[in-house]
Amino acid sequence: MSIDVSLERAKEQAVAGGVKPRRFGGWYVAEHRLMVMRSYLQTMIATGIGSPLLYLYALGVGLATIVDANVGSEQAAVTYLVFVAPALLCSAALTTATEEFSYPIMLGFKWNPTFFGMNSAPLTGQQIINGVVYAVIIRMLGQSIVYYAFMLLFGAVPSPLGWLTIPVATLTGMAVGTLIMAYATHLDEDRGQFNYVMRFGVIPMTLFSGTFFPLETLPSFLQWIGWISPLWHGVELSRVFAYGLDEPGWLTAVHVIYLIALTVIGWVVAQRLAVRRLNK
Amino acid sequence: MPEAVISAKNLVKKYKDFPAVDGISFDIAPGESFGFLGPNGAGKSTTMRMVGAVSTRTAGDLSIIGLDPNQNGPEIRSQLGVVPQADNLDADLKVRDNLIIYGRYFGFPRNYLGPKADELLEFAQLTDKAKSRVDDLSGGMKRRLTIARALINNPRILLLDEPTTGLDPQARHVLWDRLFRLKEQGTTLVLTTHYMDEAEQLCDRLVVIDKGSIMAEGTPASLIRQYSTREVLELRFGSDRNAAVAEQIAGIGDRIEVLPDRILIYSDNGEAELQRVTEAGLNPITSLVRRSSLEDVFLRLTGRSLIE
Numbered sequence: 001m002s003i004d005v006s007l008e009r010a011k012e013q014a015v016a017g018g019v020k021p022r023r024f025g026g027w028y029v030a031e032h033r034l035m036v037m038r039s040y041l042q043t044m045i046a047t048g049i050g051s052p053l054l055y056l057y058a059l060g061v062g063l064a065t066i067v068d069a070n071v072g073s074e075q076a077a078v079t080y081l082v083f084v085a086p087a088l089l090c091s092a093a094l095t096t097a098t099e100e101f102s103y104p105i106m107l108g109f110k111w112n113p114t115f116f117g118m119n120s121a122p123l124t125g126q127q128i129i130n131g132v133v134y135a136v137i138i139r140m141l142g143q144s145i146v147y148y149a150f151m152l153l154f155g156a157v158p159s160p161l162g163w164l165t166i167p168v169a170t171l172t173g174m175a176v177g178t179l180i181m182a183y184a185t186h187l188d189e190d191r192g193q194f195n196y197v198m199r200f201g202v203i204p205m206t207l208f209s210g211t212f213f214p215l216e217t218l219p220s221f222l223q224w225i226g227w228i229s230p231l232w233h234g235v236e237l238s239r240v241f242a243y244g245l246d247e248p249g250w251l252t253a254v255h256v257i258y259l260i261a262l263t264v265i266g267w268v269v270a271q272r273l274a275v276r277r278l279n280k
Numbered sequence: 281m282p283e284a285v286i287s288a289k290n291l292v293k294k295y296k297d298f299p300a301v302d303g304i305s306f307d308i309a310p311g312e313s314f315g316f317l318g319p320n321g322a323g324k325s326t327t328m329r330m331v332g333a334v335s336t337r338t339a340g341d342l343s344i345i346g347l348d349p350n351q352n353g354p355e356i357r358s359q360l361g362v363v364p365q366a367d368n369l370d371a372d373l374k375v376r377d378n379l380i381i382y383g384r385y386f387g388f389p390r391n392y393l394g395p396k397a398d399e400l401l402e403f404a405q406l407t408d409k410a411k412s413r414v415d416d417l418s419g420g421m422k423r424r425l426t427i428a429r430a431l432i433n434n435p436r437i438l439l440l441d442e443p444t445t446g447l448d449p450q451a452r453h454v455l456w457d458r459l460f461r462l463k464e465q466g467t468t469l470v471l472t473t474h475y476m477d478e479a480e481q482l483c484d485r486l487v488v489i490d491k492g493s494i495m496a497e498g499t500p501a502s503l504i505r506q507y508s509t510r511e512v513l514e515l516r517f518g519s520d521r522n523a524a525v526a527e528q529i530a531g532i533g534d535r536i537e538v539l540p541d542r543i544l545i546y547s548d549n550g551e552a553e554l555q556r557v558t559e560a561g562l563n564p565i566t567s568l569v570r571r572s573s574l575e576d577v578f579l580r581l582t583g584r585s586l587i588e
Contacts (some may be wrong), residue, residue, distance in 0.1 A: 010285070039372055179351070
């Protein structure tokens with residue numbers, strides 16, 4: 001350290017010092033999130049393995065004995081296990097997204113304001129949001145791969161395209177998660193709002209999105225829930241890949257566009273709100 | 281003065297219509313130790329955030345290392361070390377990991393950051409706490425860790441917002457010692473404080489700031505010389521009598537300030553003034569002669585105490 005460098009030299013150093021953070025800043029934030037996740041790695045592994053095992057067995061094997069016996073093989077195109085497995089995969093990703101995009105955001109802005117620390121370093125609000133997103137995508141992909149392996153083990157994936165349910169589940173988590181993230185970025189204080197979102201948003205969505213039974217079995221005045229539910233679009237799309245669900249091509253395109261659109265909206269809004277919140 | 285490393289002209293920050301910083305100008309030279317002295321709410325932290333290139337100014341000019349924070353925030357911040365008023369250490373990570381991940385934000389590789397973190401832990405006297413959780417550290421240790429973290433990028437400028445608020449006297453002295461070493465190494469220090477002793481200890485030059493404006497500027501000694509007398513006589517007559525007594529002793533000393541709990545008589549010879557008070561037949565409950573401090577400068581400039 002020495003003081004007798006001219007201002008011009010200092011300026012050059014500053015310009016050089018900004019290059020890497022500008023280019024890779026989001027990844028540095030992701031690295032931080034993944035480091036923090038390491039502190040609850042055991043929980044992540046336990047739920048990552050336990051949840052597919054329990055749900056696939058309880059619903060796809062247990063409950064399936066009743067369902068398959070009553071539906072009749074000529075009516076149902078596939079067994080209940082094959083029907084429900086892609087939906088379970090998607091809702092598992094959704095649950096993880098709900099966790100990772102709510103409290104960690106509040107934590108970083110409020111409870112333990114590490115985002116302000118990142119911003120005092122060369123990182124920007126956009127990069128902080130991007131980094132959180134990258135880290136959660138990595139976690140959801142990892143978790144979905146494990147889930148998919150269990151689906152294969154249970155014999156729940158007839159189609160060779162079944163592996164595409166992994167990115168679809170991750171995209172489903174993103175579509176809901178980035179919206180929650182935008183909300184959390186906006187939220188000054190959590191007075192039970194997340195609980196509310198969970199209880200009256202995520203859980204009903206899980207129940208009425210054609211997950212455990214086809215949407216068509218709902219009375220027609222309730223079917224709109226499915227149409228606006230990102231989970232329904234994700235579940236239907238993953239069924240297309242997992243067992244070749246028969247639906248018109250335009251509808252498959254709508255699923256993809258809808259999920260990507262929600263993801264982008266939530267992501268961009270969260271970025272803007274983050275920049276504003278950090279610039280006090 | 282060499283070319284300023286930080287230069288502000290008519291800097292303004294408004295929240296809605298409220299001007300938190302109301303047109304201040306200052307220049308800070310490389311290697312200088314510069315302070316903002318003022319009470320809570322004076323606009324010190326807002327100024328620090330603008331200088332830290334995280335808060336956008338409403339009006340005026342601001343140049344840091346020759347760059348404009350509106351365009352070059354990340355570039356400027358790559359050369360700054362920031363010690364915020366409220367600790368934002370990461371409670372989920374261990375002490376040493378806090379330093380390493382913070383260094384990553386600047387793009388330093390891990391094989392550089394490992395030894396660097398160890399060196400800084402040594403400097404902050406936290407080597408034996410490397411694997412501790414942040415929550416297990418005392419207030420003074422957390423501050424030292426925050427300073428160590430701010431040094432991970434070898435900053436040209438170190439910004440410290442109320443660095444010793446809430447610390448006990450011993451922890452403050454340890455911290456001052458560390459900051460003094462950085463100053464000796466040539467780091468530019470910019471700090472805010474509402475402690476006059478801290479400003480006197482650490483600052484080569486300071487501005488007194490109140491309600492978003494600069495009231496005075498100079499070295500601690502020159503400010504005291506300019507705005508106060510050499511000595512101050514403090515008298516207590518009991519809170520119900522102070523005001524009445526003040527009228528009787530009008531004319532004693534250069535200037536008299538009546539505070540709720542005591543009377544201050546400014547003079548170059550406190551003992552002589554005390555004698556005149558007793559000769560006038562007044563017997564204070566307690567009396568004290570002391571040197572003038574920045575507190576007195578502030579009182580003179582604003583009519584208010586620094587710490588209420």
